[in-house]
Amino acid sequence: MRGQPFLTQERRTWQNTSILSEQNFLKLKEIMYDHTFEAGSYLFWEGDPADKLFYIKQGQVKLTKTNAEGKEFTLHMFQDGDLVGELAGFTTLKHSYNALVTKDSIIGVIQTRDLEVLLWQHGDLAVEFIKWMGLMNRITETKVRDLMFYGKPGALCSTLIRLANTYGKQTEQGWLISHKVTHAELGDFIGATRESVNRMLRDLAKKGVIAQEQGHIIIKDIDYLRDICHCEHCPVTVCRI
Numbered sequence: 001m002r003g004q005p006f007l008t009q010e011r012r013t014w015q016n017t018s019i020l021s022e023q024n025f026l027k028l029k030e031i032m033y034d035h036t037f038e039a040g041s042y043l044f045w046e047g048d049p050a051d052k053l054f055y056i057k058q059g060q061v062k063l064t065k066t067n068a069e070g071k072e073f074t075l076h077m078f079q080d081g082d083l084v085g086e087l088a089g090f091t092t093l094k095h096s097y098n099a100l101v102t103k104d105s106i107i108g109v110i111q112t113r114d115l116e117v118l119l120w121q122h123g124d125l126a127v128e129f130i131k132w133m134g135l136m137n138r139i140t141e142t143k144v145r146d147l148m149f150y151g152k153p154g155a156l157c158s159t160l161i162r163l164a165n166t167y168g169k170q171t172e173q174g175w176l177i178s179h180k181v182t183h184a185e186l187g188d189f190i191g192a193t194r195e196s197v198n199r200m201l202r203d204l205a206k207k208g209v210i211a212q213e214q215g216h217i218i219i220k221d222i223d224y225l226r227d228i229c230h231c232e233h234c235p236v237t238v239c240r241i
Contacts, residue, residue, distance in 0.1 A: 044085075
């Protein structure tokens with residue numbers, strides 16, 4: 001097996017709220033209230049008012065966007081410790097994507113009006129939230145870059161690396177992606193059909209880059225994937241699914 005994913009096993013809990021200091025995170029927890037969401041429900045739909053943020057205490061949320069033809073694209077997958085939503089910046093804003101709960105979840109809900117009071121009162125918290133917004137923009141930009149500059153094969157290779165970083169477990173065969181993902185779901189990440197993903201995965205398997213076992217993908221040569229997507233070795237908080 002060549003290469004290593006960017007993350008060690010101890011760093012696989014993402015927690016994009018790690019940008020916040022412990023003191024400021026405690027302030028945030030004081031204004032959130034817990035709500036239970038069942039798998040298949042939505043935190044919000046595209047076009048809903050962006051008047052809340054959501055902190056995932058336990059569970060998983062998928063952000064999607066639908067184009068004019070009805071094709072759904074997967075933008076992000078968030079899990080325990082992640083903060084989800086769009087900060088309006090003291091203006092009226094509507095969500096530009098859907099947030100689907102994919103596992104039964106416990107989520108802390110933060111009203112934007114309560115958050116605004118905290119940001120006015122604590123300048124250091126406001127600065128940290130600007131950093132969080134920058135991080136979320138960077139994650140989206142890198143995914144768009146992979147698709148725009150390196151086409152579907154580059155975007156697929158990048159997605160496989162992100163999956164390995166997020167769900168990978170080291171085995172004798174390579175990096176086993178513990179989260180089962182279908183070819184159709186991979187297609188949703190890169191804007192490709194299931195048939196196109198099937199063909200690209202077969203090509204990678206023939207070259208010994210990946211293998212598939214009982215519905216799981218095993219990455220045997222991660223350096224090959226990095227070469228195809230012209231990996232820029234982004235920070236570990238960015239290189240995620």
